[in-house]
Amino acid sequence: MRPHIPGRDAEFTPAGAADGERAASARGKLLTWPVLAWGLWDWGSAAFNAVITTFVFSVYLTSSAFGDPAANESALSVGLAIAGACIALLAPVTGQRADRSGSTVFWLGAYTAIVVAVSAAMYFVLPEPGYLWLGITLLGVGNVFFELASVNYNGLLSRLATQDRVGAVSGLGWGMGYLGGIVLLLILYVGFINPEVGWFGVTDENRMDIRVSMLVSAGWFGLCAIPVLVTQSGKHAWRRWAAIEAAAGGDERALAGLESEPVDPVEAPARIMRHEPLAASYKHLWRTLVGLYRTHPEVLWFLLAAAVFRDGLAGVFTYGGIIAQNTFGFTSGEVIVFAVAANVVAGVATIAAGRLDDLLGPRRVILGALTVLVAAGLLVFVLHTAGARVFWILGLVLSGCVGPAxxxxxxxxxxxAPQGREGEIFGLYATTGRAVSFMAPMMYGASIWVGTHVVGAGAGYWGILGIVTVLAVGLLLMLRVQDPAGHITVGE
Known part of the structure; x- marks a missing residue:
């Protein structure tokens, strides 16, 4: 396990010329191969996020081919709710156990492989009612392991750059995710879904176009995940990691105590088995929460604030297309065009905002983005009769602020995150997000209900007020959180 490194701000001179070059590289160039390899996982993960969960497979499952669409939507909601509960229970302890066994990269690869296999298995979901629950089960299992993989993936962020460059690296990866999703969606749309006869003779008979798209998505994610697994494994990865600590001002004796040999990927599962029972991991998690409450309550405030405003951010994209179609009169084709434009704007803005994160601090970026989102959301409500051009402008403004936040x-x-505890902390991040994921849908529906009692029929645009409310609450909670002053220390 990677220990906590005291005195990160102490002066430290690398022992050799090679270490000095690595330290300089850690402080210098942003677009190094390890950073790009890490970002490629985000790029590839859009195959599951954008194609499977949002735009293609979930829509396929709720179609009339599987029975009554309303009943299908209800069944899908049940399946995803169960998956969300599993994520909330498992994310912190699986991240913690990966930390404590020193096998973060191994479990990132294992969980990603499961997501790839599940995505490929979606090919076998035929457009018949009897296959509905097979599809929902695969989607739910994929969501669980995707989130568990994301915990380990996010935990690698501190291995890639010193603290003064973390924002740019995070923004690059998140922006690549947006752009990768659009590229893959366009490939699938042009190659398989839109034409009567697509590539390799694929047609929509027996919904082969959708099912083949699942195979392509699985291959896309699998190939894009390989670089980060290679670059973050082995002795070279450890040396880069140590150089980053040196560039950050780590103590030489503490650096010497870092794990000198990388974890053998064959041995990693055995190390987990020799570690501790699952119940003990939950006890350790509880001690971590108590320790945070006593020594670093601001971290718990941040987790709460982030959980709330992240649910609002998800609501912007979830309900943006619905508002565009039902309030501003967009056609189905125009909604797709808008979705492409919105994701491109979100990707570019996120990459650009990464530098602001490093210059101004993440707190200011979050507060600024949330403020603009609240203002633009209110304008959407006030100008709901102004036509499609107004929504194009305001919608792209909203999209451009979601990714940076x-x-x-x-x-x-x-x-x-404490040294060697990144997985556990990012696991808590995933859990708190899942715990409040009901807020945006609930507030969206409640606002429409209020609107129908105020203006009668056609009150769908009132839903934006529910999203704005969630974002505003997250903004208020974030006001009491300060920028991070360095790694916290949490007792074992």
Whole structure:
């Protein structure tokens, strides 16, 4: 396990010329191969996020091919709710156990492989009612292991750059995720879904176009995940990691105590088995929470604030297309075009905002993005009769603020997470997010209910007030959180 390194701000001179070059590299160039390899996982993960969960497979499951669409939506909600509960229970302890066994990269690869296999298995979900629950089960299992993989993936962020560059690295990865999703969606749309006869003779008979798209998505994610697993494994990865600690001002004796040999990927599962029973991991998690409450309550405040505003951010993209279609009169084709434009804007803005994160601090980026989101959301409500052009402008403004807030939240936590405890802390991050994931849907529906009693029929645009409310609450909670001053220390 990687120990806590005291005196990160102490003066430290690397022992050799090679270490000095690595330390300089850690402080210098942003677009190094390890950083790009890490970002490629984000790029590839959009195959599951954008294609499977949001735009293609979930829509396929709720179609009339599987029975009554309303009943299908209800069944899908049940399946995803169960998956969310599993994530909330498992994320902190699986991240903690990976930390304590020194096998973060191994479990990132294992969980990613499961997601890839589950994605490929979606090919076998035929468009018949009897296959509905097979599809929902695969989607739910994929969501669980995708989130567990994300915990380990986020935990690698501090290995890639010193604290003054973490924001740029996080923004690059998150932006690559947005752009990668759009590229893959366009490939699938042009190659398989839109034409009557697509590539390799694929047609929509028996929904082969959708099912083949699942195979392509699985391959896309699997190939894009390989670089980070290679670059973060072995002695070279450890040396880069040590050089980053040296560039950050780590203590030489503490650096010498870092794990000198990387974890053998064959031995990693055995190390987990020899570690501790699952119940003991939950006891350790409880001690961590008590320790945070006593010594670093600001971390718990951040986890609460981030959980709330991240749910609001998710609501912006979840309900943006619905508002565009039902309030501003967009056609289905125009919604797709808008979705492409919104994701491109989000990706570019997130990459650009990463530098602001490093210059101004993640707190200011989050506060600024949330303020603009609240203002733009209110304008959408006030100008709901102004036509499609107004929504294009305001919708792209909203899209351009979502990614920077998400990325800055990740970099904030990477700056705070104790050395060797990144997985556990990012696991808590995932759990708190899942714990309040009902807020945006609930407030969206409640606001529409209020609107129908105020203006009668056609009150769908009132839903934006529910999203704005969640974002505003997250903004208020974030006001009492300060920028991270360095890694916290949490007792064992």
């Amino acid at each position: 998400q990325s800055a939240a990740r970099s904030y936590l990477a700056r705070l």
